[in-house]
Amino acid sequence: MDCDTGIDDALALAYLCSLPNVDLVAVSSTPGNVDAEQVARNNLALLELCGRPGVPVAIGTRAPLRIPLVTTPETHGPFGIGYAELPEPHGQIQAVDAVELWIEAARSRPGELTALLTAPLTNFALALRAEPRLPELLRGVVIMGGSYFYQGNTTPTAEWNTHVDPDAAAEVFAAFSGLPEERLPVVCALESTERIELRPEQVAALAARAGCEEPELLAPEQTEGRRSTASNELVRHLSDMLRFYFEFHRRNGQGYAAHVHDYFAASVAVGTATYRTRTATVHVETASPRLIGTTVADFRGLWGEPPNARIVVENHPAEAFDELVRSVGGLGRRLDA
Template identity: 80%
Template sequence: MPADEPSVSILLDCDTGIDDAVALAYLCSRPEVELVAVSSTPGNVDATQVARNNLALLELCGRPEVPVAIGARAPLSLPLVTTPETHGLQGIGYAELPAPYQGIDPRHAVDLWIDAARERPGELTALLTAPLTNFALALRAEPRLPELLRGVVIMGGSYYYQGNTTPTAEWNSHADPHAAAEVFAAFSGMPEDRLPVVCALEMTERIEMHPEHLSALAREAACEAPELALPDQPEGLRSTASVPLIRHLSDMLRFYFEFHRAYGQGYVAHIHDYFAAGVAAGRVRYRTRLATVHVETDSPRLTGTTVADFRGLWAEPHNARIVTENHPAEAFDELIRSLGTRARAQGGYDR
């Protein structure tokens, strides 16, 4: 590990998910990032499939020692709704990952998180790229978590910006709005440096991946890479890239590109969770603005809508730092350099 790069210890909660998969692979590529544990929340797919995806990805990325646990099996109050149209039946598009050797950790994800935070107070950053179900349950069990954690980064919500699930709601917040409301309430009035950093849709949709980014990643990995996810090839075509990590990511991202094109957004992929991972790892530039966040839980048409009071009109304490500026070109340079270097080091090994 380079001496000039600080170590970052991360507890990741995700619902893997194509963009979660890119985020997880990226974190594995950073030598200064310690992944303490990965908890699996139901969302894009059910919790068991999320955990299998996480185990397989960690092994693919050379990090099989990281424990993967399951917590909640459904949102706090609503039925579970998954997104096969967005991420595929298994959550990873067209990719077919090898079955993992490791098993799911027998501990409940909430217990794993609380034990880790108590053992290492002030050291761990929580990165939340899923519905906030598990984190809400952890806060119920240990209300001191906001003080025990070094920091919290959330991917979720949309503020004065079109939603991607309903006209006003982003997916993670819509999937479990009650959990999101509990999480923001838990941070109300805390010191500014303890408030969660929120990477909302208006920032993460700026992290718009194009096929050229994937081609650049393959070149960085020194990968012989025919049949990458290019728009002029038949839908569903599988990659034959020589480096396994690039091949599987290509098969995931092809599905994601095709999804976005089918919904009129072009042959692109919004890799929301990667940006949040870069924030948690301290590797991307951004700015935030203090706000008081409300999550709507009662109105049927507005369920999951997040509203930010930036001006103090509610006269309520702040509970979030919402990202208001990021730098997509720099973020993609970071992703390509880091992930490509890791993939190149692994070479063409496949099992």
């Protein structure tokens, strides 16, 4: 997993940790929602909280390929995890660069690993520069990013991850051009991920599944400015993250809810989501000031260029939340036990 943790990245990471059959080989930290060092600290703390302290955490680049880094304290809080105050991690960030870690893992286990990319694509672009065979070495690639026939969430036309580093996104899609369809990355864009709209009642269901006796996040007037008092430690920290995210969405006229983009991408990567894709040729705009980071998909072959992506065009939110409650709630219960 490559992430810029980030509240929805944190939920995705907790979900991966909740699945006993998932071998989480490494977590690489890309600057985006916060700087790379803070991303890595968040990842170390979350892995320890979720019972996976041995997973290597590495940092790659500290900045986008060609433009300055812009972070999102208004969306995810100054440390990327909302109101949560995670315990100080005991583990250490790997001395090896994240790009080296990616390449070594892919070469040592060809055809086995899936790359889950929920951050700007900077680290993965650098890995492709260093090892152009990555698309063949990996079992699959899942990307959260972009928007097609859909408003952006950062500019009118651009999604956050591609807007932070459009040059990296352009390089990544170009690297997959002309490959067989089964080798193309699966892209979870805003039109699919904004359908995964988490609400307080689902957090309450997750808390109940984890064994909490008191309900969590029942209504905004009960939670404004308050810290979670959940008896379960994992639920308590996730609630404090998600409450910040709920409040951000409400301030922006989207209701007291949270788009948990990266959780959906994680469920696609591990095969628990039901979804449908269409192949397309993706272009990422890197020059026009007003359109930078905009992603355009040619589904009909009008450009006469080979496809380079499989874009999710159908998913099932109710199924996704049943899976989230069952799995992450179950993890919370096991950790308490």
